[in-house]
Amino acid sequence: MKRYIIKRILQAIPTLLGVSFLSFILLHLFPGDPAEIILTIISGSEPSYAEIQKFRRQIGFDKPLIVQYIHWLSNAVTGNFGVSWTEGKPVMDLIIQRFPASAELFFTTFAISLAFAMVLGILSAIYKDRAIDHFCRIFSLLGISIPSFWLGLVLIWIFSVKLHLLPAFGYGNGDLKHLILPVITWSFSFMAIKTRFVRSCLLEELSKDYVVTARAKGLKERVVVLRHALRNALIPIITYFSLSVHHLIIGSIMVEVVFSWPGLGSLLVESVFKRDFPVVQALVFLSGVLFVVINLVVDLLYTVIDPRIRYGD
Amino acid sequence: MRVLVTKMKLNLNKHVNTKILRNRLCLTGLLILATIAVMGLLAPLAGDPYRTNMAERLKPPSFEHLFGTDQLGRDVFSRVVWGARTSMLIALTISAISMSFGCLVGAISGYFGGIVDDVIGRIIDVFLAIPELVFNIALVGIFCVAYGASIWNVILAIVVTNWVSYARVTRSIVLSLKEREFVLCERAIGAGEWYILLRHVIPNAVGPIVVLATLNMGNVIMTIASLGFLGLGIQPPTPEWGQMINSGKDYITTAPWLTFFPGLFIALAVLGFNLFGEGLRDILESRGFVE
Numbered sequence: 001m002k003r004y005i006i007k008r009i010l011q012a013i014p015t016l017l018g019v020s021f022l023s024f025i026l027l028h029l030f031p032g033d034p035a036e037i038i039l040t041i042i043s044g045s046e047p048s049y050a051e052i053q054k055f056r057r058q059i060g061f062d063k064p065l066i067v068q069y070i071h072w073l074s075n076a077v078t079g080n081f082g083v084s085w086t087e088g089k090p091v092m093d094l095i096i097q098r099f100p101a102s103a104e105l106f107f108t109t110f111a112i113s114l115a116f117a118m119v120l121g122i123l124s125a126i127y128k129d130r131a132i133d134h135f136c137r138i139f140s141l142l143g144i145s146i147p148s149f150w151l152g153l154v155l156i157w158i159f160s161v162k163l164h165l166l167p168a169f170g171y172g173n174g175d176l177k178h179l180i181l182p183v184i185t186w187s188f189s190f191m192a193i194k195t196r197f198v199r200s201c202l203l204e205e206l207s208k209d210y211v212v213t214a215r216a217k218g219l220k221e222r223v224v225v226l227r228h229a230l231r232n233a234l235i236p237i238i239t240y241f242s243l244s245v246h247h248l249i250i251g252s253i254m255v256e257v258v259f260s261w262p263g264l265g266s267l268l269v270e271s272v273f274k275r276d277f278p279v280v281q282a283l284v285f286l287s288g289v290l291f292v293v294i295n296l297v298v299d300l301l302y303t304v305i306d307p308r309i310r311y312g313d
Numbered sequence: 314m315r316v317l318v319t320k321m322k323l324n325l326n327k328h329v330n331t332k333i334l335r336n337r338l339c340l341t342g343l344l345i346l347a348t349i350a351v352m353g354l355l356a357p358l359a360g361d362p363y364r365t366n367m368a369e370r371l372k373p374p375s376f377e378h379l380f381g382t383d384q385l386g387r388d389v390f391s392r393v394v395w396g397a398r399t400s401m402l403i404a405l406t407i408s409a410i411s412m413s414f415g416c417l418v419g420a421i422s423g424y425f426g427g428i429v430d431d432v433i434g435r436i437i438d439v440f441l442a443i444p445e446l447v448f449n450i451a452l453v454g455i456f457c458v459a460y461g462a463s464i465w466n467v468i469l470a471i472v473v474t475n476w477v478s479y480a481r482v483t484r485s486i487v488l489s490l491k492e493r494e495f496v497l498c499e500r501a502i503g504a505g506e507w508y509i510l511l512r513h514v515i516p517n518a519v520g521p522i523v524v525l526a527t528l529n530m531g532n533v534i535m536t537i538a539s540l541g542f543l544g545l546g547i548q549p550p551t552p553e554w555g556q557m558i559n560s561g562k563d564y565i566t567t568a569p570w571l572t573f574f575p576g577l578f579i580a581l582a583v584l585g586f587n588l589f590g591e592g593l594r595d596i597l598e599s600r601g602f603v604e
Contacts, residue, residue: 018439026451030459037458141591145584147535147555149542150576153562161566250446254539258562268447269543272454280451288443295442 001303012296019288023281024072028065035061041275042085081282086274091282094267101171102256102263106248108183113191114241120191121198126225128203136195143192148251152185152258169260178259186255190247194240201236205229235306242298249287339592345585349578353398360391362552371568381570383561392552393574399553400582403468404533411472412526415479416515422480423487424510433484437477445474449536453545462548471536475529482525486518524594531586538579554579 030037035056039047047055056062060071075081081091124136159181160168167178205211206229214224253265260266264283271279352359366386374381380389422433452470460466490496491514499509540546541555549556554575561571 014435015438015442018435019442022439022443026455029452029455041458141584141587142580145531145587146580147538147542147576147583149539149555150558150572150579153558153565153572153576157565157569157572161569246444249444253446253450254542257543268450269545272450272545275454275458277455280454284443284447284451287447288439291442291444 004303005300008296008299012292015292016289019292020073020076020285021069023285023288024069026281026284027277035059038085038277041277076282076285081285082278084276084279086276091278094279095264095282095286098262098264098267101261102252102265105179105182105186105256105261105263106252108179109186109190109251110248112183113187113194116187117191117194117198118237120195122202122225122230124195125199125202125206133199136199140192140195143189143195146189147254148185148189149254149258151188152181152255155181155185156258171260171262182255182259182261185258186251190244190251193247194244197240198233198237201233202229205233235302239298242294243291245291245294249290336592336596338588338595342585342588342590342592345581346589349397349401349582349585352394353401356391356395356398359394360388362387362392362395363550364388371564371571373568374570380574381568383557383568383571384564389557389570389574392557393554393578395552396554396557396575397578397582399547399551400534400537400579403464403537403547404530407468407471407475407533407537408526408530410468411475412479412522414472415476416483416518416522418476419480419483420487420510420515420518423484424491424506424514430484433480437481437484440474440477441481443474446536446539448474449540450543450545453540457545464547464551467537467540467546470540471533475533478525478529479522482521483515483518486521487514490514490517520597524590524597527586527590527593531583531590534579534582534586 027038028034033052036047036052038059039052039055043051060068063071079092081095083089084091084094087094120136120139124133127133156168159166166181167175168181171178202225206225208229211224211229214228215221219228249265252263253268255261256263256265257269268280268283271277271283364387366382369378369382369386371384372378372382372386378388378390380393383389383392418433422430422437449470452473453466456466456470487510496509496513499513504512537546537553538555538558541553541557542559544556544559546555547553549560557575558572561568561575564571
């Protein structure tokens with residue numbers, strides 16, 4: 001077991017290195033002289049040749065790419081992503097400042113979608129091919145097809161413009177009313193695919209022999225589904241949910257922009273517009289690392305949660 | 314033996330065709346897509362999407378302007394119809410490029426195995442780790458600064474993340490195909506590896522890849538629209554659904570039709586591809602073509 005854990009951690013390292021290299025190389029994609037372009041963005045005017053030369057040495061662009069990469073990576077590991085080109089503050093400060101708003105939206109949405117997806121998924125598995133199953137299928141197809149940014153605007157139109165019930169934009173300094181529309185918008189698209197996944201996992205378990213045995217013993221259907229099948233189905237479901245961080249991050253960008261929510265998603269978009277690329281670079285890097293780490297933690301947790309998993313060698 | 318294989322394929326095609334017509338999901342999806350395709354093709358009949366008319370600003374839907382007019386007095390209906398052409402053409406270009414590249418990389422990785430497979434597998438892992446839209450946004454931003462705004466920025470930025478799913482799926486199919494009898498048979502006859510790969514392995518992977526491509530078209534259309542909405546996609550005045558919603562959102566209190574209609578068509582297009590793709594998968598699954 002210990003060997004498996006070490007092996008699994010070692011396996012994650014090449015991916016992490018790859019993610020870091022890809023994020024690092026972003027700033028070197030500028031054609032011609034990146035230093036000149038960067039200096040133009042920072043100073044806002046056409047720099048002279050001497051200024052460019054000085055700046056190049058200052059940010060280390062005169063060194064070989066690999067040396068620059070190692071330098072960047074050793075800083076990034078300690079959370080130092082350099083200084084923002086437009087704000088003059090460390091990139092990490094900007095990210096930490098925006099993190100709480102994102103986290104609030106993130107966890108609320110995750111919890112609500114998880115609850116709804118489980119309930120709807122279980123119902124449509126139990127009542128397979130009945131009305132509720134068809135309803136859930138249509139619901140989840142709409143969920144993946146309707147653009148969240150459009151749904152957000154439609155909800156704003158209904159609840160803020162027409163009914164004056166809820167605030168349309170902004171964070172509202174923790175006022176929960178501001179959280180309602182973004183969470184509904186985001187959950188709708190997020191739980192769509194999850195509902196289908198819960199359904200198919202549960203159906204697969206329900207078709208197994210032990211379920212037949214349980215039923216033959218005369219157990220109540222409720223017990224068979226909830227105590228026996230669902231417990232086993234939970235393993236792939238939890239994996240799927242934890243690995244869907246991607247959908248959450250992608251959704252967060254659109255929803256935060258629609259509702260002017262001051263989180264990391266809108267920070268990313270604002271930074272692209274302000275050409276503040278160190279911030280963009282850091283966000284690309286961190287979102288990749290987040291995925292790899294969650295992936296790793298979930299895998300390792302299984303060795304604890306599921307006694308059936310025994311890793312050889 | 315080749316004749317036999319061709320004959321089997323023909324039968325399969327006939328079978329799939331009739332199944333598509335019987336499968337309700339597939340048929341609905343196909344109808345939606347056909348409508349949008351016809352819209353795109355007949356766009357010139359819908360009028361000029363660029364003609365501004367300041368006297369007719371922000372007019373609500375009427376017989377003259379079915380979807381109303383926008384802040385510059387342009388006809389929203391003709392912009393939505395032309396938008397179908399923009400979205401479809403760009404999505405097809407992106408899919409074609411990423412499919413050819415991704416399938417080739419995946420096939421090479423799965424077929425040749427060894428260190429090639431290890432390296433390509435790692436690269437795929439890295440691309441899967443970064444959320445696509447985050448990477449798309451970063452790339453579009455950088456391309457814009459580097460090369461100036463152009464449609465190709467959007468295409469390139471999406472291709473960079475989109476080829477991965479094709480590579481992954483092709484790789485796993487090829488892995489399962491390469492030890493099958495018909496491949497061993499060809500090899501025994503003395504066929505070259507590349508010939509076997511291109512002539513026998515890839516054609517057999519077509520079913521699952523078509524399903525993937527259909528579902529993926531929906532994703533690509535959504536990504537184009539999302540970038541458009543963020544103001545990073547196709548730039549105005551070219552009509553594009555996401556970008557139309559972006560410029561219409563400031564008028565949501567007075568002219569909600571500016572955001573409503575383009576969004577409806579994004580949803581329809583994505584729904585069409587999802588329905589068609591899911592239906593196709595059902596059909597191929599029942600034939601044992603997709604696991």
